[in-house]
Amino acid sequence: MFRKILIANRGEIAVRILRACHELGIPTVCVFSEVDRTALHIRLADEAYLIGPAPSRESYLRIDKLIDVARRSGCDAIHPGYGFLAENPALPRACTDAGITFIGPSAETMEVMGSKTAGKQLARRADVPTVPGTDEPIENPAEVQSLAQSMGYPVLLKAVAGGGGKGMRVVSNDEAFASCWRDASSEALNAFGDARLFLEKYLDAPRHIEIQIFADAHGRAVSLGERECSVQRRHQKVIEEAPSTVMTPELRRSMGEAAVRLARAGGYVNAGTVEFLVDANLNFYFLEVNTRLQVEHPVTELVTGLDLVKLQIAIAAGHRLPFAWETITPRGHAMEVRIYAEDPDNNFFPCPGKIVARRIATGPGIRLDEGVYRGWTVPVEYDPLLSKLIAWGNSREETIARLRRALDEYTISGIRTNVGLFRRILAEPEFLHGEIHTRWLDHLLARPRPPAIPPRSCTEQAVAIAAAYWESLQPGNSSTGSQVPQSAPSRWKHEGRREQLDRQP
Amino acid sequence: MKFEVHLESVGGKSEHIVDLQKDASACKVLLDGQPVDAHVILAAPNAVSVLLNGDVFEIHVAPSLDGTYKLQTGPHEFEAEIRDPRAWRGRKHSALEAEGRQQILAPMPGKVVRLLVKVGDEVEAGQGLIVVEAMKMQNEIRSPKKGKVERLQAKEGQPVNAGEVLAWVE
Numbered sequence: 163m164f165r166k167i168l169i170a171n172r173g174e175i176a177v178r179i180l181r182a183c184h185e186l187g188i189p190t191v192c193v194f195s196e197v198d199r200t201a202l203h204i205r206l207a208d209e210a211y212l213i214g215p216a217p218s219r220e221s222y223l224r225i226d227k228l229i230d231v232a233r234r235s236g237c238d239a240i241h242p243g244y245g246f247l248a249e250n251p252a253l254p255r256a257c258t259d260a261g262i263t264f265i266g267p268s269a270e271t272m273e274v275m276g277s278k279t280a281g282k283q284l285a286r287r288a289d290v291p292t293v294p295g296t297d298e299p300i301e302n303p304a305e306v307q308s309l310a311q312s313m314g315y316p317v318l319l320k321a322v323a324g325g326g327g328k329g330m331r332v333v334s335n336d337e338a339f340a341s342c343w344r345d346a347s348s349e350a351l352n353a354f355g356d357a358r359l360f361l362e363k364y365l366d367a368p369r370h371i372e373i374q375i376f377a378d379a380h381g382r383a384v385s386l387g388e389r390e391c392s393v394q395r396r397h398q399k400v401i402e403e404a405p406s407t408v409m410t411p412e413l414r415r416s417m418g419e420a421a422v423r424l425a426r427a428g429g430y431v432n433a434g435t436v437e438f439l440v441d442a443n444l445n446f447y448f449l450e451v452n453t454r455l456q457v458e459h460p461v462t463e464l465v466t467g468l469d470l471v472k473l474q475i476a477i478a479a480g481h482r483l484p485f486a487w488e489t490i491t492p493r494g495h496a497m498e499v500r501i502y503a504e505d506p507d508n509n510f511f512p513c514p515g516k517i518v519a520r521r522i523a524t525g526p527g528i529r530l531d532e533g534v535y536r537g538w539t540v541p542v543e544y545d546p547l548l549s550k551l552i553a554w555g556n557s558r559e560e561t562i563a564r565l566r567r568a569l570d571e572y573t574i575s576g577i578r579t580n581v582g583l584f585r586r587i588l589a590e591p592e593f594l595h596g597e598i599h600t601r602w603l604d605h606l607l608a609r610p611r612p613p614a615i616p617p618r619s620c621t622e623q624a625v626a627i628a629a630a631y632w633e634s635l636q637p638g639n640s641s642t643g644s645q646v647p648q649s650a651p652s653r654w655k656h657e658g659r660r661e662q663l664d665r666q667p
Numbered sequence: 668m669k670f671e672v673h674l675e676s677v678g679g680k681s682e683h684i685v686d687l688q689k690d691a692s693a694c695k696v697l698l699d700g701q702p703v704d705a706h707v708i709l710a711a712p713n714a715v716s717v718l719l720n721g722d723v724f725e726i727h728v729a730p731s732l733d734g735t736y737k738l739q740t741g742p743h744e745f746e747a748e749i750r751d752p753r754a755w756r757g758r759k760h761s762a763l764e765a766e767g768r769q770q771i772l773a774p775m776p777g778k779v780v781r782l783l784v785k786v787g788d789e790v791e792a793g794q795g796l797i798v799v800e801a802m803k804m805q806n807e808i809r810s811p812k813k814g815k816v817e818r819l820q821a822k823e824g825q826p827v828n829a830g831e832v833l834a835w836v837e
Contacts, residue, residue: 197776514801515775519713519727536712542776542801575713575727575739585742616678617743620719623683623703625738627696628715628726629747630670630685631707632736639668 163479164188164239164263168232169203170253171243172222174533174550175455176203179241182471191235193228195221197541202533209235216543222246225256232262239263239478241471245545248454249276265478266432267453275428275451279322279360285448288427290420293439293447295362303343306361311336316364319343321350321357328353330397332364367599368439370394371406371446373421374462375434376473378483383425385418386468387492389461392598393587395510400603401587402458403497404465407558407596408444411491417446424451433459433474439600457500457550460531464496464554495561496554499569503546505578514540518576523568527554527561530572540577548579558596562588586612671750676743732774769811771834773827777801782823788816790836797821797833810836 168191169179180190180203192207197216204210211231214221221227223246232240240257242248242265251269258264267275275281279299285292294313299322300306310317310333319342321329329350331342343359351357369392377383390406391399405414421436428451435456437449459470477483504510516539523530532549540546551568555561566588569581587593590606617625633639669686686697687707696705703719710716710725717724726740738745781798784790795807796816814836821833 518729519711521711521714521725521727570741573725573727573739575737576729582742614677615742617676617740617745620722621724621740621743622674622676622678622681622745623698624705624717624719624722624724625726625740625743625745625747626672626674626681626683626685627698627703627705627707627719628717628724628728628740629672629674629736629738629745629749630668630687631694631709631715631717632728633670633749634668634687634689635709 164237164475166191166235166237166239167265167475168193168228168235168237168240168262169207169243170222170228170240171246171248172198172201172203172533172544173547174531175243175245175457176201177206177533178531179243179471180206182469182475185469186472186475188475191231191237193222193231195543197543200538202535202538211235216541218246218544225250225253228253229256229260229262233260237262239265239475241265241474242454244454244457249452251276263478265474266455267430267434271428271430272453275424275430275434276453277322278320278450281451282448284428285424288420288423290424290448291446293362293365293449296360299358299360301358303340306343306359307336307339310339310361313361313363316366318362318364319346319359320362321346321354321359323350323354323356323358329359365439365441365447367601368441368447369406369408369598370399370437370449370600371409371417371440372435372437372452372456373417374456374459374470375421375425375430375436376470376477376483377425377430377432377434378477379431379480380482382483383422383430384483384490385421386462386466386470386490388414388417389456389458390598391458392600393593393603394600395603395607397600399458399500401497401499401584402461403495403558403561404461405492405495408440410444413444413446420446420448424448432477433470457547458498460529460550460552461496461498464529464552465492465494466490467493494554494556495558496552497558497561497565498550498552499565499584500547501549501551501572501574501584502580503540503548503577504580506580506583507578510580512542512546513578514542514546515577516540517574520574521571523551523572525564525568525571527564528552528568529554534574548574562594673748673750674745675747676745768817769814769836770832771796771808771810771836773799773829773831773833774806774808775799775801776828777806777826779821779823779825779827779833780805782819782821783807784816784819786816786819790814790816796836799827799833808833812836 166189167183169176183190189208191209192203193213194204195216213227247253251272254264254269282292283297316334319331329346331346333339333342347357371388371390374386388406389402389404391402393401435452438446439449440446503514505513517536520536529552534548553561553565555564672683674681684699688695696703706718708716713728715726726738729737736747777799780800783795790810792813794810796810797808799806817835817837819834
């Protein structure tokens with residue numbers, strides 16, 4: 163096992179990883195930017211080093227500084243978390259050069275599987291079904307347009323280096339093609355420095371179902387089952403659950419086998435996720451591979467009982483995967499919501515700030531993965547994910563009931579959050595029946611919002627009392643109040659007055 | 668202590684006179700002149716617990732920059748402005764009518780995207796001075812008083828930290 167692990171990340175995932183390390187008895191080294199000195203991962207780490215100013219380009223994305231900290235602090239492994247450098251082959255390469263183990267797949271695997279085009283070519287070779295479209299990045303718009311015509315609209319234009327929904331456009335007809343092409347390529351150029359696009363058939367109302375895979379360095383690769391992440395807002399996952407409501411044992415087996423075939427074909431080692439789109443007839447199509455730990459990994463942890471981060475560390479240390487996992491079946495149901503500091507009333511704009519009060523959700527079947535605390539100011543510079551609230555129950559119904567209950571307990575004041583959005587989704591009949599697809603939430607949000615339930619008059623009265631009470635506690639008001647009990651006069655004052663009176667002639 | 672509480676929520680606006688009579692052991696509450704069965708304590712920092720006729724309410728209080736409060740209980744959100752009937756002016760009122768030379772501070776870290784005024788401009792209380800963008804959201808920083816822009820520290824495109832002085836209004 164490792165001597166000491168450097169966590170090259172921040173926020174809730176840094177906390178998640180350091181918890182796994184501490185359970186394994188491995189000391190942790192964390193890094194922070196100038197605005198993250200007070201972040202939770204720094205409060206919990208064994209060692210912490212400043213690596214630069216707030217912008218991530220000058221701190222969390224600086225491979226040279228990370229390697230330097232790892233060397234100086236005597237780390238023999240680096241965990242990248244997700245986001246930042248997690249899928250950048252330059253980090254594992256730099257680790258290899260420095261003689262440090264990278265907890266994740268090799269640089270070569272990342273290059274082969276992480277890129278969407280290369281991943282698709284690999285999928286074809288491994289006999290994994292893919293969405294009809296181009297394998298190669300396409301240069302000439304006219305050529306693509308004729309291909310789109312033959313394929314039939316709608317089609318999707320996607321950035322080769324894309325992710326997070328950037329550089330992506332749905333083209334619904336021939337007239338819109340030219341402007342969509344222009345928008346997608348300029349967005350891709352701005353976001354990733356790579357304007358190349360590829361084209362694929364746009365599936366109508368597909369589900370997003372992904373398979374968690376694990377592979378060791380001794381040639382064993384297994385599937386840990388699926389997660390359904392169909393509830394998305396503009397291609398960003400919002401709610402994830404396992405098992406999927408449409409899953410059958412046969413489909414799970416064939417999707418799992420396809421994902422494992424792909425992992426083998428790419429020589430994959432460590433944790434990865436193979437994403438698929440599933441249509442109404444339960445045909446599945448390979449989408450892409452995420453060569454890292456996913457944000458939604460706790461969902462799999464709750465239904466399998468495994469600790470994926472500890473598994474990642476064990477595999478990176480050269481351990482074997484135990485055999486029994488090939489036959490893994492999910493137990494119960496798990497669901498995760500991603501709570502962000504964003505304002506649902508203002509187009510989900512991020513709204514960081516100081517957390518002045520909070521109540522934490524706990525209790526049966528509830529897990530809260532987060533990197534925040536009361537009194538901390540959520541910085542503006544990074545992704546505004548506050549908490550991942552994950553519920554587990556025997557059935558989907560029980561899981562949803564627990565999640566709703568926990569969302570009522572979870573309160574955070576001083577900043578706005580998207581908690582209200584989850585209250586709404588978890589009450590939608592379509593969601594409760596599992597009738598969801600990747601554009602379901604966008605459609606829901608496009609509908610007029612049901613009018614907010616006005617507070618009852620007793621709630622309003624209680625709030626008025628609370629507001630007055632709070633005001634009475636403010637420093638300027640304490641002196642005007644009768645907080646000093648009149649029944650306890652000062653003996654000193656009394657004696658002084660008596661003496662004064664005695665002095666009178 | 669008597670407070671005039673102005674509340675606003677999706678249910679509309681309302682106004683209450685809350686009279687808190689504190690003594691050593693308890694705090695009696697008169698709501699709009701009527702005694703009510705209420706027990707109120709500070710349960711945790713910024714969290715007030717109210718038992719009103721036996722119903723439990725936990726209300727989180729967050730002060731806003733303009734002197735009002737944001738209150739949150741369950742799914743409900745309120746904005747409250749409190750006026751002390753004995754005082755000359757309410758909190759919000761006094762914030763708008765600030766006197767003397769006023770520093771204009773950045774309320775959050777971000778980037779100055781636009782200057783709406785020049786040095787020497789006459790401004791009204793509440794008039795927008797500077798637009799600061801934080802995480803793609805644009806916020807107008809307003810003048811706390813009627814007066815003249817004395818100095819402008821901020822420049823367009825400049826990153827600013829929370830609390831940094833952007834301008835002075837005399």
